[in-house]
Every structure is written in C-alpha cells, then in structure tokens.
C-alpha cells in the first residue's frame with residue numbers, strides 16, 4: 001500500500017540527501033520519519049516501539065557519519081526501520097517482512113548500508129570491533145565503526161566479550177548504548193540497575209560534569225596547557241572515573257548519559273566523538289515507542305503489535321468465524337503453573353522472553369519460582385543445570401533459534417552430566433516474518449545427536465501437556481520438547497495429564513500403499529491430506545512419531561515390514577532431522593523402502609507467512625497430497641502394466 005511521505009523526507013533517499021539540510025531541519029525530518037514508520041507499520045505489521053525510540057539517533061548518525069564508508073552496526077536490528085528508510089529503501093518499506101519484500105532486519109545482501117546481518121542480539125560490538133581492526137590493517141584509520149546496542153542486548157555474555165576485547169585494542173570503535181530500560185519485557189538484572197543508577201545519580205553526573213568543565217577551561221589556556229590537561233585527565237580517569245564507571249574500568253571513554261531524543265545535540269556529539277580515537281561509549285537515554293502515546297505507555301505490547309489503527313491505537317484482531325485453539329506458548333505457560341502447583345521441585349527459566357513464551361503466566365502466579373535471566377541463553381542453560389544438580393526440575397524455555405547460542409551448555413553442562421533439565425523450545429520450525437535468523441529449523445538435528453537427550457514434539461496441545469508431565473519425572477535426564485509458533489488444534493485442550501511412554505509413537509490411521517511418518521504439529525497437515533485423499537479412494541497410513549529420540553523401534557519394524565513407500569514430514573531441516581533418523585534406522589536394520597523426506601531443504605528460508613513458507617518448502621497439506629498421489633499413481637501404473 002502506498003503511504004504518503006512528509007515533504008522533507010520525500011527528498012531523502014540516501015544519507016547524502018540528508019546532509020543538504022541544516023541542523024535546524026533535523027527535528028522536522030525526525031518527525032516525518034517517525035510518522036512514516038507509524039503509517040507503514042500500522043498497516044503492515046512488524047516491530048514498532050524500538051524503531052520509534054531511535055528515530056533521532058538514526059537521523060543524527062547518518063547526518064554526522066559518512067555512511068556507508070563509516071560502518072554502522074545495529075544490534076538485533078529490530079530498531080533499524082528508520083535506517084532502512086534513510087538508506088534507499090523508503091519505496092520498498094511497505095514490503096517489510098512480506099514474502100519477496102525487504103527483510104525486517106539489516107542484511108548485508110540487501111544494502112551496502114547494512115554492514116552486518118542481524119536478528120539475534122548482542123553481536124554488534126564484536127562485529128564492529130572486527131571491522132575496526134580490519135580497517136586498521138588496511139590503513140583506513142579515518143573510518144568510524146559504530147555499534148548501536150540496547151540495554152537489553154547489553155546483558156548478554158557476547159556483548160561483554162566484545163567490550164572486554166575492544167578495551168585493549170585501541171581501535172576506532174564507538175558503542176552507542178541505547179538505554180530505554182526495556183528489553184521486550186522490562187529489562188532485568190544488576191546491569192540494568194547499574195545503568196539506571198548512573199542515569200539518575202546526581203552526584204556521579206555532577207562530579208563528571210565538573211571534571212569535564214575544569215578540564216575544558218584549562219585547555220583554553222593554550223597548546224601547552226592542553227598537554228597537561230591530557231595528563232590530568234588520564235590520571236583522573238585512571239582513578240576516580242574508572243572506579244565509578246563500569247565502562248571506564250574496561251578502558252572505554254564513557255560519555256553521557258545524554259538525551260537520545262535531542263537530535264541536534266546527538267549529531268554534534270557524534271561529530272565530536274569522531275575526533276577521539278580508541279574505544280568510546282555514548283550512553284543515550286531514550287523512550288521505547290517515543291511519539292506514539294500508547295506505545296510509550298505499554299512498551300511490551302507495542303514491541304511488535306501487529307496491525308493497528310494509527311488514530312485510535314486499536315490493535316486489529318484477525319476475524320475468525322469460530323473460536324481459535326490456544327497458542328502452544330499459552331498451553332506451555334498454563335501447564336507450567338499446574339505442574340508446579342503439584343510438584344514443588346519445578347522452576348521455570350526464560351532468557352528475556354517471558355511474554356513471547358508465556359512464562360509470564362507462571363511469573364505472575366508464583367514469582368519466586370520463575371526466572372527471567374535477561375538475554376543470556378548460555379547462562380539460562382547452565383543456571384538450569386546448577387538447579388538440577390540440587391534436585392530441582394528446571395523447565396528452561398528458549399526459542400529454538402536462540403537456543404543455538406547455548407549449544408555447548410546443553411552438551412557440556414546438561415547432557416554429559418545427564419541432568420534432569422527440560423528444554424521447552426518454542427518457535428520450532430518456520431517462524432514466519434522474522435525470516436532466516438529466527439526459523440527454528442535445526443533443533444531436531446542438533447538435539448538428536450546428543451547422547452542422553454530425549455527429543456519429542458507434540459502434535460497438539462494435549463500432547464504438549466502430557467510431554468511436559470512426562471518430562472518432570474525424576475531421573476529422566478535431559479528432555480527436549482519442541483513446538484511451533486502459533487495456535488494448536490484443540491479448543492478443549494485442558495485434559496487430565498497422562499504419562500507417555502518415552503520413545504513410543506502412535507498410529508493415527510492404518511492404510512495401504514504408503515506410510516506417512518510425522519513429527520509434531522505438521523502431523524495435522526498429514527491428517528488433512530489423508531482426509532482429502534480418502535475421498536478420492538487413496539488410503540495412506542499415518543503414524544505420529546512423537547519422539548525423534550529414542551525412536552519407536554517396534555513401530556518402525558512393523559512399518560518397514562509392511563510398507564515399501566514411506567513419507568516423512570517434519571517442520572525442521574532435512575539434513576540430520578527426523579527423516580534422516582528414519583533412513584538411519586532403515587539402513588541399520590537392512591530394510592529396503594522408498595523413503596521421501598519432506599521438510600526444510602538445505603538452504604536458508606527467507607521471511608513470509610508461515611503457510612507461504614510451508615508451501616515453498618513443500619510440506620503443507622497440498623505438498624503431501626501431491627507426493628502421495630505420485631506414489632499411488634505409480635503403483636496403479638505398475639499394477640496395470642503387470
């Protein structure tokens with residue numbers, strides 16, 4: 001949909017166009033940019049509050065820096081809509097996150113202004129430092145390297161690894177800490193409290209301002225005085241400021257806190273900082289959702305609100321003719337409370353996704369037994385391991401793609417010690433509009449190869465509950481349950497718990513010609529496909545594997561004995577996934593069958609609606625029907641020929 005642009009913004013396609021304007025015009029440009037983001041996101045969806053919060057910072061950065069020569073790295077990238085609009089993509093912005101449209105995150109292949117592909121958090125400092133060191137090797141010492149990182153992203157270990165290294169490299173790196181006290185949910189942890197204290201501490205700020213004031217006055221005494229000032233500054237920094245400021249202690253020159261919505265001041269400061277070599281950190285204080293009152297007020301809801309009426313702020317619900325089944329994440333959240341009420345050993349852990357995974361339901365009901373540990377997937381896993389060593393039963397809930405970051409912790413801290421940690425992997429499979437960075441494509445493959453690990457996936461809400469119930473039993477070892485983004489299939493999901501036999505699948509329907517083996521929610525696509533095929537006289541058998549590890553050997557022996565055509569279906573990568581496990585079983589037991597695997601091919605799948613992506617990857621209902629018809633037709637042809 002075509003959306004109108006304000007008069008100044010209409011003239012700006014690239015940062016060079018921005019530079020024709022005076023500092024006095026920047027405020028109007030910000031206002032038009034903010035309005036444009038509101039106009040487009042309201043009809044198109046996507047992340048919202050974060051981009052509104054950095055409008056001034058975005059304009060100031062592109063005004064003061066010489067991008068793309070200077071390197072600007074956005075952390076996570078969900079706040080980079082303004083950046084996209086100012087760097088050649090205003091006309092495409094209405095295609096944001098839509099299939100074949102532009103990505104919702106910076107992406108190297110999309111623009112030379114997108115210096116680093118993002119989506120997962122806390123990579124910006126390391127990436128910018130890598131670029132800075134490379135510039136130094138190439139002799140391009142006038143180049144600036146800027147990492148814009150939020151207070152939420154700053155809580156991850158990776159961000160501190162970057163700071164730790166940058167502090168001794170003497171490279172041209174400017175870290176801009178965009179501090180809005182928010183992650184998706186309110187930010188948590190001691191670092192957050194520290195940032196709040198330096199933002200609000202009058203005595204610290206007065207002391208720092210006094211020091212700067214005295215030093216600048218001394219500098220005015222002439223070039224010789226400048227030398228002494230540097231010496232005094234060094235010794236003050238070496239002692240007092242270092243002791244009172246975390247970033248100074250890591251060898252960064254710390255500037256701020258500054259008002260991140262004062263575009264003129266920001267542009268001036270960024271220009272000044274260009275002349276200061278070495279690692280620097282500018283602490284900007286901003287408001288997430290700035291300029292859209294409702295988004296400022298309920299920042300979690302407006303992180304990514306979906307479509308909304310930009311005048312009334314009413315968030316549009318998709319109109320369905322019948323009540324929808326619940327989201328898997330909500331079944332997880334409510335089931336946690338039920339299980340924890342009955343089992344005092346259960347605790348819940350999320351790395352910064354309480355709303356996204358619905359652990360907030362447990363955090364509200366039993367706050368002392370549910371932990372948001374910040375963006376810290378590695379810590380979440382090892383913290384869970386520690387809890388498990390003491391006999392507690394941690395349910396560690398992590399989005400499937402974010403779990404990739406904690407792989408060593410899963411193996412080294414949990415699986416080798418055979419600890420009773422339950423991993424609930426949300427957003428497993430193709431996640432939709434967030435695209436390649438967020439698809440939970442690899443979990444079946446990366447969990448299946450770990451000794452001691454049980455790997456299961458529910459086909460519906462009842463199975464999710466029963467798997468969670470089963471996993472809490474004592475001495476069961478590490479247990480992974482993965483389920484997708486979105487709704488299940490059972491409006492009446494709250495049924496009594498039943499323990500499931502580990503490694504046991506179930507037959508959904510018997511049939512002839514071909515056996516469908518599915519894992520997880522995609523089994524419902526197979527059910528629909530079978531219904532349609534039955535009406536055409538084709539009767540495939542269908543089995544819900546439920547567990548990818550251990551496999552149901554008895555069921556598989558029966559299947560391989562009776563069927564020569566097998567189709568496996570999974571919402572996960574084909575390489576190493578469930579279909580691969582079935583082929584391994586076939587080879588190990590010397591069966592011979594024609595096995596067709598449907599799932600995510602060996603390539604990165606872009607953004608789009610989930611059904612569009614399932615269709616592209618060839619494992620939705622229609623794709624299953626097509627595959628089965630190929631087999632059924634070839635069987636009929638063979639029968640006629642013989």
Ligand SMILES: Cc1ncc(C[n+]2csc(CCOP(=O)(O)OP(=O)(O)O)c2C)c(N)n1
Pocket residue numbers: 050053076078079119120121149150151152153154178180182183184288351352353375377402405
């Ligand atoms: C490794 C990883 N974990 C979790 C997320 C999910 N996530 C995306 S944005 C976000 C909040 C980031 O907060 P902050 O960096 O402060 O940015 P803000 O939204 O406040 O601008 C989270 C938790 C992610 N993208 N990557």
Ligand SMILES: CC(=O)[C@@H](O)[C@H](O)COP(=O)(O)O
Pocket residue numbers: 076078119120184304356427431434485
């Ligand atoms: C940027 C980011 O990582 C999150 O905001 C993510 O987009 C959330 O995804 P869901 O919408 O599936 O919770």
Ligand SMILES: [Mg+2]
Pocket residue numbers: 150151152153178179180181182183187
């Ligand atoms: Mg934040």
